[in-house]
Amino acid sequence: MSGRDLELVSVTKRFGDFTAVDDLSLTMPSGSFFALLGPSGCGKTTMLRIIAGLESPSAGRVFIGGEDITATRAHQRPVNTVFQSYALFPHLDVIENVAFGLRRRREKHVVERAMAALDLVELRHLAGRKPAQLSGGQQQRVALARALVNNPAVLLLDEPLGALDLKLRRQMQVELKRIQNEVGLTFVHVTHDQEEAMTMADTVAVMNAGRIEQMGAPQELYDLPRTPFVANFLGRSNLLAGTVTDEHGGLLGVDVAGTRVQVPADRAVARSGAVLVGVRPEKVILLGADDPAPPGATALGPGTVADVSFAGVSTEYLVDVPGAGRMSVFAQNLTGLSATPGGTVRLAWSPQHAFALVDDGAPDDGTGEAVEAAELSEAAAP
C-alpha cells in the first residue's frame, strides 16, 4: 500500500514556440510529500499533466518505479489526480464518483473500498448525495477520496485548496498531510502558495519559466536560497548589490556601497566578482543612529525610515540606505514602535543569516511581491 518513485528525465514541453517545461529532470522518492511551487505560467501544471498522461512531452521520459511510462496513455497509468476544479461527475452520486476508477478496472469489493475511502475523508454520511449538493470543502474531499481509493503509485494534486477559504484551507492542509502519512503514497502537490508548500511538503521544488530553480527541504530552501527568484518567491529578501573583495576565515568580504559586509563562504553561490548579498527582513534589527552594533554583526547605514506598516504580528519598516537601496525590516512587536517615518536608523544582522547570490537575469528577481500580487489577482478571478 505504498507509493513508488517518480522520475523525470529531461522532460521538455513546447506549445508552438512557447516552452512551458524546459529540460526538467528530477526524482521524487516514494512515500514522500513533494511540492512543485511556482508562479502562474511557470509550467508546474503542465508538468503535472505530463505525469498524469494528459499531455505528452515534446522530449524526455517519465519513469514510475523504474518503469518507462512515457508512451502509456492516461487511463493506463497508475497515477491519479485531484483536479483544481475537483471535476466530480455531476450525474453520479458521491459513492459512485469514488468507485469510478475501481469499476473501470473491474476490481472487487468496490462498494466497501469506496466507503473506506470516504471514511478516510470523514464523508461516509454523504455517500448518497450528488456533487451539486455538497459544499466546496466537501467536494474537495470527495475528489481526494476518489483518487486515493485506487492506491495509485503517485497521487497528483493540482492546487486542490485554491478555491477554499483560509480557515478551511489550513484545516485541509493538516488533513492532507495526515492522510499522506497514514497511507504512505507519493504525493505531488502543485501550488503557488509558498506557505502551503512549506508547511506540507517534505521536499519543495521551486519552478520558474519551465525550469527548477532550486529543490530541497523547506527549511533548506528558506534558509539558503540559491537564486534571486527563490529568495523572493519564498518569503522576502533584501538583495544588495556588491563586489567580493576578499576571503578569509571562511567568510567572504563584500563591498556594498562602501560598507564591508560579510557572508559565510559556504552560503555563497559565487566567491568572486559581482554578487547579490541577501538577508531576510526578519533577521535584520533596527538600531538607533548612535547605538552600537552587536559584536560580530554586520551594520549598514545610517538610513532614513521611509514607511512604517503595522501588521499585527510584526511591523514592517522600509528604510532607504544611500547606496544600498530600500531595505525592508520585519520587527516583532515586543516593545512597541521603535522608529517613526523620517527618523534615522541603522540596520544590523548576523553574517550567519546572510547569503550571496548571483544575478542571473531571470524574470522576477527581486520583486517577489509583484508575482504574489499577480497570483492573488489570478486566484481571485475565476
Place this chain on the structure above:
Amino acid sequence: MKRLSFGRYLLPVYAALAFLYLLTPIAYTFAFSFNDAGRSNLVWRGFTFTNWQNPCGAPAVCESVVNSLQIGVLATVISTVLGTMIAIALVRYRFRLRAGANLLLFLPMATPEVVLGAALLAQFLNLRVNPGFATIVIAHVMFCISFVVVTVKARVASLDPRLEEAAADLYASPRAAFWRVTFPLLLPGIAAAALLAFSLSFDDFIITNFNSGNTDTFPKFVYVSATRGIPAQANVMGSAMFLIALIIVVTGQVLAARRRRAAAT
C-alpha cells in the same frame, strides 16, 4: 423615483393580450374537436364526445397520423445521431474549414421551405426516384440535422472538458469515458434535440408537400381536406398532440425546477 402605475401595468396587460392572441386558435381547435359535425367542421352543431372516443372514425385521419408518426420517428433517430456527432465535433475539436461547416449547417435553416422542397423534388425527379414515404424521410432528416446541431451544441459547450480528463485519469478508456461520462451528461440536450426534430418533422407541410407523391402526412391531409371539409377527428388529433406535448414540456420544467431546488439545499 415614482414609477407611473399606468406604465407599470401596461406591459403585463399587453403581454396577457398577446398570450390570448397566441392561444385563441388552439382553444378554437380544441373546442371544435367536440363538435357534433358531419363531414365539415365549420359550424357548431352540438357537443359530443364521439370524436374523442372514435378518433379513427374518418379513415384517412388515422392513416395520415400513423404515417406522420413513423416518418417522425425515423427522421428523428437519423437526424439526432448525425447531428449529435457534428455538434460534438464542432465544439470539442479544431479543424480547418470550420467556417464552411458552420455555413453549410446554417443554410438549410435559412433557406425558405419552398426552395428546399422544390430543390429536393427537382433532384428526385432527375434521379427518376418516385416521391413517397422514403423521400419524405430523407427530406425531413435534411432539415432537422441543423436544428439538432444547434441544440446539442449548446449542451456540449456547457460540458466541462475536465470531466473527460478526470475519467481518463481514473482508468476509463476513451470509449468508456464517452459512454459513462460524456453521453449521460449530454443526454438532456440530445433529448431536447430529438423532441425538436420530431415536432419539426411532424408539423412540416411545405417540404413534405413537394416530396410526398401520394403518401399523406397529417398536415398534408388537413390542408387537402380544407376545401372539402376537415373532419372533427383531425381536431381531436391536433388537440391530443397539443396536450401530450404540453404535458411533456411542463413535466420537464417541473423536474428541472425540482432538481434546482435539490441542488440548493
Place this chain on the structure above:
Amino acid sequence: MTAALVVGHGTEVAGARRRSRTAWLLLAPGLLYLFVFFVAPVAVLLLTSLFERVPGGPVGATRPAFAVSNYVDAVVAYAPQFGRSFLYAFIATVLALAIGYPLAYVIGVRCRTRPLLQGVLLVLVIAPFFTSFILRTIAWKQILADDSVVVSVLKTVSLLPDDARLTATPVAVVAGLTYNFLPFMTLPVYASLERLDLRLVEAGGDLYATPISTFRHVTLPLTMPGIVSGSLLTFIPAAGDYVNSALLGNAGTSMVGNVIDSRFFRVVDYPTAAALSVILMAAVLLLVAWYVRRSGTEDLL
C-alpha cells in the same frame, strides 16, 4: 498571467490538433448527407432553372440549355408576387416585433425572479407549435369568417364596415403570417433580454435618463442582436410561405411560394419554378451574407 493563458490555450490546441482525425470522422456522415441532399439539390435546381421546355413535347419535359432568359421572364411575369412576398413578410416581421418584444420583455426581465413562471410562460409562447401549423391557420380562417363572433362584434362596434370581410384578404394573410412566426421572433429576443444585465439599466436611471430614454439608449442597443436574429428568422420563412396565402387569402394575394407550387404541380413548368426558387434563395442569401459580414459565422449556430 499571459503565459498562463498561453499555456492553457496551448494545451487545448495541442490536444485538439492531435484529434482532428476524429473530428472528421464525426463530421463526415452528417456533412455528407447535407451535401447530397441539400447542396446537390440546390445545384440541380440551378441547372433546371436554366433548362428550357421542349416545345411540343410531353408535359414537363425539359432539355438542357443555358436559357438565362428564364430568369428575366420569371421576374417580369411575377414581379407583383415578389413584391407582395417581401411586403407581407416585412409587415409581418414588424408586427411580430411589436407584439413579441414586449412579451419577451415581460418574461425575460419582469419575471426573472420567478424561474418557474418564466418556464411556464415560455411554454405558452411555443405552445402554438404543438398543434399542426395547418390546423391553427384554418382555425384563424374560421375565427375570422364572415359569420363568426369576432367579425360580428367588430361590425357592431363599427370598427369594420358592414360589407367588409376579413378572410380572403391581405389583412388575413399578414395576420396569419404574424401569428405563425411570432415565436420565431419572440424566442431570440427573449434570449437577448434574459441575458440583459439589469444593472446597466439602473445605471442609466442613475445617470438622469428617463425610462424611455434608458430604453432607447441602453436596452435597445444591447438587445439588438436578438432583434436582428429574430427578424431574420421571421422574415425569411415568411417571405417563402404560401400556406397562409392559400388558406387565408385569395387569388390576388398570391405570393412567390404560391407561384412556385403551382408551376411545379399544376402547370408543370419546372424551369420557371426553379428560376423563381433560385431568385428567392438569392435574395435570402444576400440578407444572410450581410448578417454574417456583421457577426461572423460562429454566431450562426
